[in-house]
Amino acid sequence: MSTNQATLVIEAGRTERHYWRDLWRYRELFFFLAWRDILVRYKQTVIGIVWALGRPLLTMLVFTLVFSKLAKLPSGGVPYPILVFAALLPWQFFSSAFSGAGDSLVSNAGMISKVYFPRLVIPASAVIVSFVDFLISGIILLGLMIWYGFAPSLRLLTLPLFTFVAFAAAMGTGLWFAALNVKYRDFRIIVPFVVQFGLYISPVGFSSTIVPEQWRLLYSLNPMVGVIDGFRWAILGSNTRLYWPGFLLSFTLVLVILVTGIIYFRKTEKTFADVI
Amino acid sequence: MSSVITVENLSKKYIIGHQKRERYTTLRDVLANGTKRLAVKMRHPFAAPQNDSTHEEFWALKDVNFDIQQGDRVGIIGRNGAGKSTLLKILSRITEPTSGKVSIKGRVASLLEVGTGFHPELSGRENIFLNGAILGMSKAEIKKKFDEIVAFAEVEKFLDTPVKRYSSGMYVRLAFAVAAHLEPEILIVDEVLAVGDAQFQKKCMGKMEEVGKEGRTVIFVSHNMNAIEQLCTSAICLDKGQVKTKDTGVRKVITTYLQENDGQRHKSEWVNAENSLSNPWFNPKHLAIIDSAGNAIDSPIRNDADIYVYIEAEISELDPSLTFGFVLVNEDGVQLYRSYQTDSAQDSWPILKNGNNKLKCKLPKHTLNEGNYSLEIIGGLYQKQWIFEPGTGSARVGFSIQGGLSESPYWHAKRPGILAPVLDWQLT
Numbered sequence: 001m002s003t004n005q006a007t008l009v010i011e012a013g014r015t016e017r018h019y020w021r022d023l024w025r026y027r028e029l030f031f032f033l034a035w036r037d038i039l040v041r042y043k044q045t046v047i048g049i050v051w052a053l054g055r056p057l058l059t060m061l062v063f064t065l066v067f068s069k070l071a072k073l074p075s076g077g078v079p080y081p082i083l084v085f086a087a088l089l090p091w092q093f094f095s096s097a098f099s100g101a102g103d104s105l106v107s108n109a110g111m112i113s114k115v116y117f118p119r120l121v122i123p124a125s126a127v128i129v130s131f132v133d134f135l136i137s138g139i140i141l142l143g144l145m146i147w148y149g150f151a152p153s154l155r156l157l158t159l160p161l162f163t164f165v166a167f168a169a170a171m172g173t174g175l176w177f178a179a180l181n182v183k184y185r186d187f188r189i190i191v192p193f194v195v196q197f198g199l200y201i202s203p204v205g206f207s208s209t210i211v212p213e214q215w216r217l218l219y220s221l222n223p224m225v226g227v228i229d230g231f232r233w234a235i236l237g238s239n240t241r242l243y244w245p246g247f248l249l250s251f252t253l254v255l256v257i258l259v260t261g262i263i264y265f266r267k268t269e270k271t272f273a274d275v276i
Numbered sequence: 277m278s279s280v281i282t283v284e285n286l287s288k289k290y291i292i293g294h295q296k297r298e299r300y301t302t303l304r305d306v307l308a309n310g311t312k313r314l315a316v317k318m319r320h321p322f323a324a325p326q327n328d329s330t331h332e333e334f335w336a337l338k339d340v341n342f343d344i345q346q347g348d349r350v351g352i353i354g355r356n357g358a359g360k361s362t363l364l365k366i367l368s369r370i371t372e373p374t375s376g377k378v379s380i381k382g383r384v385a386s387l388l389e390v391g392t393g394f395h396p397e398l399s400g401r402e403n404i405f406l407n408g409a410i411l412g413m414s415k416a417e418i419k420k421k422f423d424e425i426v427a428f429a430e431v432e433k434f435l436d437t438p439v440k441r442y443s444s445g446m447y448v449r450l451a452f453a454v455a456a457h458l459e460p461e462i463l464i465v466d467e468v469l470a471v472g473d474a475q476f477q478k479k480c481m482g483k484m485e486e487v488g489k490e491g492r493t494v495i496f497v498s499h500n501m502n503a504i505e506q507l508c509t510s511a512i513c514l515d516k517g518q519v520k521t522k523d524t525g526v527r528k529v530i531t532t533y534l535q536e537n538d539g540q541r542h543k544s545e546w547v548n549a550e551n552s553l554s555n556p557w558f559n560p561k562h563l564a565i566i567d568s569a570g571n572a573i574d575s576p577i578r579n580d581a582d583i584y585v586y587i588e589a590e591i592s593e594l595d596p597s598l599t600f601g602f603v604l605v606n607e608d609g610v611q612l613y614r615s616y617q618t619d620s621a622q623d624s625w626p627i628l629k630n631g632n633n634k635l636k637c638k639l640p641k642h643t644l645n646e647g648n649y650s651l652e653i654i655g656g657l658y659q660k661q662w663i664f665e666p667g668t669g670s671a672r673v674g675f676s677i678q679g680g681l682s683e684s685p686y687w688h689a690k691r692p693g694i695l696a697p698v699l700d701w702q703l704t
Contacts, residue, residue, distance in 0.1 A: 009380075011377045011378070012375055040398065043397045110389075114392040115370070186302055270372040273370045
């Protein structure tokens, strides 16, 4: 440790300067928190990490049964379970990351009022936790594709891009809700509602092609529509077409939410310890 | 020597709501208040906006200035609500000041609570890494210190047990051990030594002293004056958000603080102004606790100071069977001892005379424990009658013992027990 370190100045409205550097310095904490949450989640459970596989699998089965067998919705030549799962993957990632991040600050109140670190670490690590689940669920999709002998096209290589959009959507909304939740505890109640509601207005159990053409753009105001369509486009290959105007609209919205989320979070962050 | 911490005009304001108990608002309140204001505005568009009377400003810190030099060990004292914790929170960047400026040189580690971020479900080993990361240690650093931490905490056997199964003592030991092995240039410690048993506290103090001796800067908040005196090289006393005293003489700061802080005990001097208690044998005029220079002591007394009981009395009818003295009572009302002027061999008794008699009696130092005491004149004619029966409210003074319990590096705080004598230990 050198003694000729830069002087740290603490002043009203001046914590900005070292923020991103600090965030980098605390990158280990970031992984430790994610690691803690993953570890804790499956402690004292009998089948442990298998739960991460069980939940999406069961949801997929129910959706297939309801939408394909009972409602007889079209799948566009793709095995319905794969159609559902390609959407379930980003949706479950988004919903768990969003609610995890939204709740993260309040549930870590003790740390916030007693230790300094860039607060962004907390919601970000909550998103990471869900991302690990997302990767595990990916194994199921792989299994399904092998089961149905479904070969993906080269478009699969674009999947990281859509994953990034899902990530940004979860992070942006998560930051907004996390920061708002500190001040207004109402958001604790709003979050589960948004998640439940979102499942119905997002094309998870069905393909968004069943939405009439003139409503597609309006439908894409739901950012998850773009994300899910993108996932299907990348995974299902030539059987689907991507509705580009809709995707671009969703994508722009996601970016706006992310950027404003970061700005709002940074603005209110300094008062967290006083309010929480 | 250079300043590592410079605090200039530091202030912190909190808005306190009077009706709502929660610190967070609910959206409903915001919407309701907003609507109300809008309605008022529509009815009286030109009225001045009303002040929200449920909110009040509270300055937790106001214009605080001080410097801390490299290697200083600074004790911060003050009553509850004086702003100590707010100051530490600002220095450790948990909260932002409202105005003013702090410049800090070097890596700061603050320990405002033992075991922040500990997760009950995780094992001791996992918690060491997690807590270390929260306190700002890198993984490599923790790995390097791991064995040392475990040894300090004495939890080798339970490393893989979830900490929820730990005894509370083990929990605290482990938590402090992690924090104690941070190697910051500036260590900020809030009252963490208040937890754990005496032995653990001793260990903590030892560790903090070690940290200080390595030339690091330590800022330490405590209500334990002995600990402050033992550990610190200078002290700052806060009162109502402002610096009251700061000095390199720790004892001086502590004494000033304690003086202003005891309003409840009896006065240390009693003067018989109304000439009550009048009797021919022994008529007390003046009772006081004095120092060796003869001045009445009004402040808390260190346990290693020489103090005397001073009695002045008028005798108009000298009776050979007169015995008088005092009874010493602690704050729980327990009589510690009585003493009479006739306690020793008869040839060493003080020779009294008709008229005014002034006597003093030395109280043994290093005998009483910390606390408040009262001392009351008692007396009588031997085997005949009481003049002042104990507990009947004759002349009475009070004093308090604070600090100076021992010179030992292992004895910092008030021990349980009525007395706290320092006895002599020798090999035989």
